[in-house]
Amino acid sequence: xxxMIDLLMVTISFLLITAVxxxxxxxxxxxxxPGPPREVEPDKVEPEKTLHxxxxxxxxxxxxxxxxxxxxxxxxxxxxxxxxxxDGKKSIRFPELAQKIESEWKTVGQHKEASxxxxxxxxxxxxxxxxxxxxxxxxxAIYQARRPYTIAGKQEQVPAFNVTFAVN
Amino acid sequence: xxxxxxxxxxxxxxxxKFVAKRVSGGxxxxxxxxxxxxxxxxxxxxxVVFLLISFNASGESPTAKNVKLPEAENTLDMxxxxxxxxxxxxxxxxxxxxGNTRAIEDSNRLQRIDxxxxxxxxxxxxxxxxxxxKDFPGVVVLQIDQDVKAVVVKSVFQTAAxxxxxxxxxxxxxxxxxxxxxxx
Numbered sequence: 301x302x303x304m305i306d307l308l309m310v311t312i313s314f315l316l317i318t319a320v321x322x323x324x325x326x327x328x329x330x331x332x333x334p335g336p337p338r339e340v341e342p343d344k345v346e347p348e349k350t351l352h353x354x355x356x357x358x359x360x361x362x363x364x365x366x367x368x369x370x371x372x373x374x375x376x377x378x379x380x381x382x383x384x385x386x387d388g389k390k391s392i393r394f395p396e397l398a399q400k401i402e403s404e405w406k407t408v409g410q411h412k413e414a415s416x417x418x419x420x421x422x423x424x425x426x427x428x429x430x431x432x433x434x435x436x437x438x439x440x441a442i443y444q445a446r447r448p449y450t451i452a453g454k455q456e457q458v459p460a461f462n463v464t465f466a467v468n
Numbered sequence: 469x470x471x472x473x474x475x476x477x478x479x480x481x482x483x484x485k486f487v488a489k490r491v492s493g494g495x496x497x498x499x500x501x502x503x504x505x506x507x508x509x510x511x512x513x514x515x516v517v518f519l520l521i522s523f524n525a526s527g528e529s530p531t532a533k534n535v536k537l538p539e540a541e542n543t544l545d546m547x548x549x550x551x552x553x554x555x556x557x558x559x560x561x562x563x564x565x566x567g568n569t570r571a572i573e574d575s576n577r578l579q580r581i582d583x584x585x586x587x588x589x590x591x592x593x594x595x596x597x598x599x600x601x602k603d604f605p606g607v608v609v610l611q612i613d614q615d616v617k618a619v620v621v622k623s624v625f626q627t628a629a630x631x632x633x634x635x636x637x638x639x640x641x642x643x644x645x646x647x648x649x650x651x652x
Binding site for chain 1 (some may be wrong): 536
C-alpha cells in the first residue's frame with residue numbers, strides 16, 4: 301500500500317509541476333518570397349487556381365479565383381463584424397465567409413483526394429488599418445474548410461487550404 | 469537540582485483543570501487522529517486522472533507582458549521556434565528587444581525592420597552551424613497583440629520572410645472547435 305501511495309504522490313507532483321494552465325496554439329500562414337537560385341530549372345507546370353480573399357472593404361469580402369493572374373470568378377460575401385470581448389480578449393468569427401469558402405472549394409478546389417499531398421492555395425489581402433484580431437478571424441474562417449489527408453496509412457482531417465498572407 | 473522520575477512534564481505547571489485533564493490524556497478525543505486510507509487513495513487517483521487528462525506535452529509558451537492574443541478555432545499545436553513578440557511598440561525576439569514599430573505606425577507604410585532582420589538572420593546562421601546538412605525549417609512564431617494594425621503585422625511578416633523565415637505562425641488562444649474535427 302505504501303509504495304502505491306508514494307507512486308501516486310510522485311505522479312501528482314510531476315503533473316502539477318509540468319502542468320500548463322493556458323492553452324496557446326498557432327495558426328499558420330506562409331509568405332511567398334523568392335528562394336535561392338536553382339542550378340537546374342524545374343519543368344514548367346500548369347499554374348493552379350488560387351483563391352484570393354480580399355478584406356479591404358468594411359461591408360464585404362471579395363473572393364477571387366485566379367489562375368496565373370487571370371481572374372476566373374469573383375464572389376462578394378457580405379461582411380458582418382460580430383466582435384466579442386470577454387475579459388479583455390477579443391474574438392471574431394466569420395461563419396458566412398467560412399461557409400462560402402468551403403462551398404467554393406467544393407466546386408473549384410483542385411486537391412480533394414485523401415492521397416493528394418498538395419493543398420489548395422488561398423491568399424489573404426488586407427489594407428493597412430485592419431486590426432490583427434480581424435486578420436486572425438479571416439484566416440480562421442479559411443481554415444474551416446477541411447478535407448481528408450492520408451499520412452502513413454492513417455486518414456486525418458486537415459485544412460483544405462494553405463494560407464499565404466499577402467503583404468502588398 | 470533534584471532528580472525526578474521520567475514522565476509527562478509539558479504544561480503541567482498550568483493551574484487550570486481542563487489543561488491538566490488534556491495533557492494527562494484524559495480527554496475524550498484521541499490525540500492521534502486516524503485517516504481513512506480508502507478516501508485518501510480515491511482522492512489521489514482522481515487527482516492523477518484529472519492531471520493526466522489536462523496534461524499537454526507541447527509545454528507552455530511564455531506570453532510577453534501587455535500582449536492580448538486573439539482567439540481562433542482551427543489551430544495547430546505550438547512548436548519550438550523563435551518567438552517574435554510585439555508588446556506595445558517594442559519588438560522582442562525570444563524576450564530580447566529587437567526593434568521598434570513606432571516608425572511604421574507613424575508613416576503607415578510597409579517597411580523592413582533592420583534590427584529584427586539582423587537578429588533573425590543571425591539566429592538562422594547559428595541554427596545552420598548547429599545542424600549541418602539539415603534543411604532549415606524557417607518557422608517563426610509571431611506573438612502579436614489583438615489591436616496591432618495590419619501594417620505592423622505586414623512589416624514584421626515581411627522582415628521575417630526576407631531573413632529566411634517564410635513559414636510564419638501566429639500565436640493565438642485556442643478555442644474549442646464548434647463543429648467536428650480536431651486541431652488542424
